[in-house]
Amino acid sequence: MTGPGRVANAVPGQVGYAQLWTADPAAWRATGMAWASLIGLGERRARELTDGAAALRSGWSGRAAGSAEARLAGLRAELRTLAPAAIEADQILAEFAARLTAARARLAAAVALAAAAGALIDRRGQVRPDPGRVPADRAGPTVVEVASAIRGALDLAAAADREAADRLGQLAEAARSGWVARPPPGRPAPGTAPALVNLWWSGLTPAERRWLVGYEPDLIGRLDGIPTAARDQANRLLLGARREALLAQWGQLLARVPRGLVEMAGLRRVDAALAGLDALAARLASPETPRAYLLGLDVDGEGRAVVALGNPDRAAGVLTYVPGMTAGLDDATGDLGRADRVLSRCAELAPGQETSAVLWLDYDAPDFLHEAARDGQARAAGDALHRFQEGLRATHDGPAARQTVLGHSYGSLVVGTAARDHGLAADALVFLGSPGVGVAHASELGMPPGQVWASTAPDDVIRLTRPPGDLARQAVLGASPITTLAGLVAGPGDERWFGRDPAEPGFGGRTFPSGRYGHTGYWHPANPALDGMARVVLGQ
Structure with a gap:
């Protein structure tokens, strides 16, 4: 490819040392965002055509009027198909920029290795020993190691270049030869096994898949087993409708006069959800890296969201993060920030390795203490988390990724319950600040030995929770909200509210340390727990 940063070499399929150094991933990311910005333009033009058709209809009738209305409908349909195409172009260029960034990180690591080992690199990427630092009899291994690292970086850049060019070429060809085609009848029902969904999807033509994204986004956006790129396109198309649904809820609550406590609480909930949805939409539209992929969105209740940073279908390591009590759409970007900090630490520990992190908030998280004291919401989430992880396996490109599922606080109970009752397609589980995970050992x-990890901060209040039996013996359970809270934080021990503490030796898992940052500070940049999470994701 040629373009921002002059990535392409004069020799087709190759990328040179100097070219990779001067390539600018941010410029490619900006180019993708420029394509994505066409979505808003297309929506405005479609609304104008709709308004124009309505005006014509009110004062024009007959055969010519019918032909004009049909033509306007056709133009609106063409504009409707523009949005998925623009999103797809953005995806391709964002993924190219991400792989280019990884290649440059590998190249930087090779240069650092050369500096440490006493090797010199010229502008063409040729490596030779520094005669002032490396004896002649030791030069061979040094040169070979550095040259191999440089070649690995250049090969990654060349592969990314070829793939992006091919994908953009296919997109252009589809625009010329027929962008969409209606697929045959038959759609997977909600809850269908992800492997079967993926089999159905693989049997469709690209044009049929694009038709489904454009005309049935609600179905495609929520089906586990549909590739990340298609789900992201579908769910982004629904963003406007989801916001309209929240505004409609607001209007209904506002119309109830007089408004009681229920209506006022509802208005506050909708207001918070709107703010959260707008913040999430801003992150989706941002050139910030890694690119965000919207895999699920629901505005009912407290709201739900499934968002990936980086494409999990292409990453070597994938983290699924399940947040705990009070999680909802209102602070989805805050939880997404935690996932992003794990990815950043992964990049520091393993430069050039592609990783992805998913915020999985597709369950009704408890809002109050009395809800968090029961496991019903965790059990209700188990099947959905099981299907999501199976879907990641079904849609992944190339060799299987290392999949890690992390639960924090009540989210650790969600993860543990899902693993216990349904099984999880995961290579490792991580529990942070856990009140127990629903099992004693x-x-x-159902995980491989040694791949169950936990960490609890020394000052995490969760350490003070005790099992319900202890509270019953103290005759305080259910006496009042205040005494229930007192019972929840009564005394030490390795038994928690939902079973044995997974961070204690008797549980049989493995642990990594955490500093004194409280119940929500595991992602603090200075907390060693952040290193622990990243190393588990990387398999280190």
């Missing part, structure tokens, strides 16, 4: 989670 790591062996009950």
